[in-house]
Amino acid sequence: MASSAGPSYPDRFYLAAKYASIPGTCEGAEDRVQPPPLRDDSKLVLYALYQQATIGPCNAPKPWSWNVVESAKWTSWNALGRTAPVEAMRLFVRTLEEEEPDWFAKATEGGITLNVANGAPDSSPKAPGPEAAVPQQKAPAAPAPATTAKEAANGATPVVASKPEVKEPEVTRVESFRSISKFDQWISPFVSGRRPPPRYQHEVAVVGDQLFVVGGNSGGRYLNDLWVLSLENFTWSRVEQIGPAPPSKEEDAPLLAPPPLPPLAGHSIIASGSTLLAVGGHTKEPAPTVQVRSFDTTTSKWSILETTGDAPAARGGQTVVKAGSRLVLFGGEDRKRKLLNDVHVLDLETKAWDSPSTSGAPPSPRCDHTATLHNGRYMLVFGGGTLANCYNDLHLLDLETFEWSRPETHGDTPHPRSGHASVAIGDTWYIVGGGDNAHGIADTLALNLNSFTWSVAATVPTKTSIASEGLSVVAAYEEGLVAFGGYNGRYSNEIHVFKPTPVEKPKPVMVRSKSAENAAAAVAAKSPSKPAPEKSTDPPKKPSSAAAPPEESPVEATRPSREAAENEKRAKREAEAKSRAEEEARAKAEDERIARVRQEMDGKSKSAIEAAVKAKEKAEAAANAAVAELAKTKQELNALKSKRLDGHQELETARKALASEQQRCFQLEVEVSSLKQQLGNVEALEQEIKLLRRKAEQSEAAAASAKQQQQSGIFSWITGTPQAPSPDEPRS
CATH class of the missing domain: 1.20.80.10 (Acyl-CoA Binding Protein)
Structure with a gap:
């Protein structure tokens, strides 16, 4: 967008x-x-x-x-x-x-x-x-945030309706949020301290006089940092987070602590006392189901909320509202970018998820919408969108019957939007920013939750970060709005404040009780009253002068007769007497009822006391047994501790012995290496001896051969047999 x-x-x-x-x-x-x-x-x-x-x-x-x-x-x-x-x-x-x-x-x-x-x-x-295959949408020429309800019903093109003057957020220096005296316009206060990096799709929450900013998206990079802004002096500071405790392992094994908070965006933050609950969100390595993490603002420590039941699939861009001890989750976009419109409920007391069945026509699947709680029972859902379309519809879910409905709205029909932010102050629900796939929405809407009437509270230029998507807004002290961040062509880290004109609360109306109304009606019924004369359609007759009664003076005509006054007093006395009699009768009946109840209670008290005595004796016996069991457990624990200490000592002794053996093994390895070297020298000597023996054998063989030849020559000379010439001698 x-x-x-x-x-x-x-x-x-x-x-x-x-x-x-x-x-x-x-x-x-x-x-x-x-x-x-x-x-x-x-x-x-x-x-x-x-x-x-x-x-x-x-x-x-x-x-x-x-x-x-x-x-x-x-x-x-x-x-x-x-x-x-x-x-x-x-x-x-x-x-x-x-x-x-x-x-x-x-x-x-x-x-x-x-x-x-x-x-x-x-x-x-x-x-x-x-x-x-995304259907192409034609971008409107200018942001047209309002149409009439009749035109919207007939499918007319949005037409700009009357709205406040477009005002640039005024940059001003204020001491604190409460010192802001400008109403019905956005202002940009001076802030001090190091600012958080620009971002969108983050979440904010207020605890006391501190505004917490958690996570977000900056250029496709998910963030996991946490910043806090003091609403007393508008000073930023970064929070050093502490991660959850690592899983228990063996004593000697290395412990790898998980990160305090994984980088995430499109999540929901719910403030509950001094604790922040982070629900869902897009991450680089998402879990199969929605994860709920708890952040203690007093210790700056994160912990993972272990839940049971049918947990919803992991998602981002959903809405979560807190209704009593329940968190109600609706819609969003799962890991595969599939849009959802399901409802899930997490009970914070039992830590159990539930997926209630709903009736009526639910909203179409969507993400980046907003929701709020009204009268502690009804969840309102507005806007949101898909990749190609943005919505401006309003839906209502009854959290007791889980029935969806479409309330009838009045006033100007809001422009479709997605990625906006919202917060309710009193009976007014404020909708801030958002986009429609072509441009940012510049108007700040106000919905009266009693009459469901739309109106425009303020309008800003479209280039400001108020008219952007992915921003967050919260209520401060139930007096005004604080907006942070967003994306409007560039990522923002600016703070903007909007204070609506304070509305005087209506004075309480004194309502007469039903008994007082009945008593007044009884007195009026018993007092005589003159019936009103019936109007006659006949023309008036002129009375004769003989039969004409004497005329009364105006003063006498206006005074009640003495008889009527006495009758009225008598009727009042009779009514008072009857009322006293009825009161006495009721008191007597009440005394009799109390006496019967006391009798019954006396009878029950004896049995209850006996049962209580028996229960006390049984509890004392159980407590004694528990004390004995505890003493036994302590003895076993002390024995285990003693064994553990002995085991540690034995382990230390074994480690020392192992170190000594390792030193001796090292010396043996040195000696073996020396012996191997000597053995190599012996093998070389053996080779030389073999070679010398082979040469000696050859020498002996040559000597034997020469001797044999010499003997054979002498024998030939004696016998006269000519001696065969030697192959080495030349022939003549």
């Missing part, structure tokens, strides 16, 4: 992609403009979001690491995971608006246009899935 004027989605996304010179979107020479001076990290983010919006999740193989540019592109795209294409479109536009707030004006001046009817460039791939 962009806040500046221009085309709606998906046309706005494709136009932004062409302006950012994303490859494949600037094919026409007439559309070529100088690329905007974007940072390298912003270019990577825009590339990844464009790929996610037009192609879907990254399924391409990872490039080689030596290709630095392509590897960085792949990493940035793959980090988006299963982000929906439509969400990627919105994040693309918001990221570009952070770098180039006036990109749309520059694109218009540069002649950048869309080449096809549906807004997508000719060469750009179509986004997969049903989300891509």
